[in-house]
Amino acid sequence: xxxxxxxxxxxxxKSLGVIPxxxxxxxxxxxxxKENGTKKDMRDAGVLAKLYQKAGAAGISLVTEKKYFGGQPxxxxxxxxxxxxxxxxxxxxxxxEQAANYFLDLxxxxxxxxxxxxxxxxxxxxxxxxxxxKLIKLINKKGAxxxxxxxxxxxxxxxxxxxxxPKLFNLNNKKIDNLEKGKNRLIIxxxxxxxxxxxxxxxxxxxxxxxQSVNDVKKSIQSGADAILAGSxxxxxxxxxKIIRNFVNAL
Numbered sequence: 001x002x003x004x005x006x007x008x009x010x011x012x013x014k015s016l017g018v019i020p021x022x023x024x025x026x027x028x029x030x031x032x033x034k035e036n037g038t039k040k041d042m043r044d045a046g047v048l049a050k051l052y053q054k055a056g057a058a059g060i061s062l063v064t065e066k067k068y069f070g071g072q073p074x075x076x077x078x079x080x081x082x083x084x085x086x087x088x089x090x091x092x093x094x095x096x097e098q099a100a101n102y103f104l105d106l107x108x109x110x111x112x113x114x115x116x117x118x119x120x121x122x123x124x125x126x127x128x129x130x131x132x133x134k135l136i137k138l139i140n141k142k143g144a145x146x147x148x149x150x151x152x153x154x155x156x157x158x159x160x161x162x163x164x165x166p167k168l169f170n171l172n173n174k175k176i177d178n179l180e181k182g183k184n185r186l187i188i189x190x191x192x193x194x195x196x197x198x199x200x201x202x203x204x205x206x207x208x209x210x211x212q213s214v215n216d217v218k219k220s221i222q223s224g225a226d227a228i229l230a231g232s233x234x235x236x237x238x239x240x241x242k243i244i245r246n247f248v249n250a251l
Contacts, residue, residue: 024231028070
């Protein structure tokens, strides 16, 4: 079986005239825990992934960070990869090669061919240029992709020197450094995207966080994003399939 990566899946969805949605599984949301006392979601990750795939998602995102987001990678990564054939984005605070290798080895033990389906998140402002280069090289060498997260266009300056430019970039509309506890407000706009394109060229740009409605999805796409990543809106819904389908067909 030929597996596709997240970049290919997003391009495939765009070619079909629908919006590529990366649907996230997040065990615990610090913002909701603080405001509403929301507890850790213990639903089966494989079952959720099947619902997301059924709804037409382009990929699955899994937050694996344990301390703040309640991640359980040893359980959830195998369940997702064995339950669906969608690409998987693994989101954690990866700053060292040891952390990247942990996830790559975990996936490889399930099925080494699954590495092609994997993308690992790297948060630009958490990493020095040398760290970033080493991690990109390591991850790509194993056959996986990197997703570069930015919060402002200045985070892209380092990519004037890094070649090849990664295929996937992500604008987080919330501040990850305060665990995304801020208001649901989209900061993406056409000018921002145009400035990003000067550096990332035709790499895929994803808009993530703060998408609560079809109108939010439309705003990100009309601003120039190629895809949307959302999670809490699906995790909180009694009918995530319906919401994902609405997002996929928002235009």
